[in-house]
Amino acid sequence: MSDERAERIADFIGPLRVKPGSKVRLERDFDPRYKAGLKKRDGIELLRTGVSLLAEYQERLAAQDTYGVLLCLQALDAGGKDGTIRHVMSGVNPQGVRVSSFKVPSAEELDHDYLWRYAQRLPTRGEIAIFNRSHYEEVLVVRVHPENLVRQKLPDDTRGPDIWQRRYREINHWERYLTDNGFKVVKIFLNLSKEEQRTRFLKRIDRPEKNWKFSAADVRERRRWDDYQHAFSEMLSATSTKWAPWYVVPADRKWFGRICAAAILVHTLMDIDPQYPDVGEEARKELLVAKRDLEQEAPAGAPADPYADRHPSAARATGRRARPKKKRGQGVSSK
Numbered sequence: 001m002s003d004e005r006a007e008r009i010a011d012f013i014g015p016l017r018v019k020p021g022s023k024v025r026l027e028r029d030f031d032p033r034y035k036a037g038l039k040k041r042d043g044i045e046l047l048r049t050g051v052s053l054l055a056e057y058q059e060r061l062a063a064q065d066t067y068g069v070l071l072c073l074q075a076l077d078a079g080g081k082d083g084t085i086r087h088v089m090s091g092v093n094p095q096g097v098r099v100s101s102f103k104v105p106s107a108e109e110l111d112h113d114y115l116w117r118y119a120q121r122l123p124t125r126g127e128i129a130i131f132n133r134s135h136y137e138e139v140l141v142v143r144v145h146p147e148n149l150v151r152q153k154l155p156d157d158t159r160g161p162d163i164w165q166r167r168y169r170e171i172n173h174w175e176r177y178l179t180d181n182g183f184k185v186v187k188i189f190l191n192l193s194k195e196e197q198r199t200r201f202l203k204r205i206d207r208p209e210k211n212w213k214f215s216a217a218d219v220r221e222r223r224r225w226d227d228y229q230h231a232f233s234e235m236l237s238a239t240s241t242k243w244a245p246w247y248v249v250p251a252d253r254k255w256f257g258r259i260c261a262a263a264i265l266v267h268t269l270m271d272i273d274p275q276y277p278d279v280g281e282e283a284r285k286e287l288l289v290a291k292r293d294l295e296q297e298a299p300a301g302a303p304a305d306p307y308a309d310r311h312p313s314a315a316r317a318t319g320r321r322a323r324p325k326k327k328r329g330q331g332v333s334s335k
């Protein structure tokens, strides 16, 4: 990865990052239609690059087995969470990614503290976990609809008006704890305009194959648009931290939102800079012994190391010539 490319990615996502400590007002500070002067045509190539970089980094992350990444995705209905996950993760090895969607909490989940169910789904080392909705619902939908809080069975003296400030603090501490223990946390809010949401809802109603995606509850939630914008603004202001920043991704153009999400994830992985493990002197010696044994098994006429034959640079790394010296026209035998 060239430093120049790393810098370009950092510059690209810079305007989307919520500066820790800043006071956000969504409608004023972030434009859902922003597209950094790009055209959809350029977007296809950029997304392809992002996806292949992600695949490469994810492999290194898994091989190193030291760090994990948690990506939290939040959006209003029809914001594009599902499509973002599908496109951005399209090139990565499914074994290294775990996607969890969080819905209305179950009776069992409500019997625990509010972070419990999210803690069950954290990434392991070497893994990327994606939260499709996340612990941030606990300061969003729960705040907009306080009856959710009643269901959480909290002791009376912990349900005062300062509860949201307290939850912000607890979430920040939790994310700090995760970061300090090798788990990077990165958060994306897909920022949709009210008009684009209306259009997408209508599409889901007008096209029969999209009907299943629409529910009457979506329209009920839309009526609380301003309350949600307020809850999002407060959340972004209080929980974008140096260790776990928020990015507000413009979501009115799906193609642009996806490029941003890929770039943010690549940037996070580049920051970790995972390395393939070095096996060490002893293990290396064992490898060379095994190599010699395998080479001696070569059938007559076959190259000692067919792989090295085809990949001379890899053979140089093991300190051996790819092909034993031979005279012109002479076959190669391991014996």
Ligand code: ATP
Binding pocket: 077, 078, 082, 101, 102, 103, 104, 105, 132, 133, 137, 138, 141, 142, 148, 213
């Ligand atoms: P899609 O509609 O694209 O399938 P979705 O994430 O909107 O995906 P739904 O099943 O429609 O999934 O909705 C899940 C619902 O669960 C949302 O309305 C969300 O606000 C709600 N929810 C999530 N977490 C909580 C929570 N902690 N308390 C109460 N409601 C929650």
Ligand code: MG
Binding pocket: 077, 218
């Ligand atoms: Mg929904």
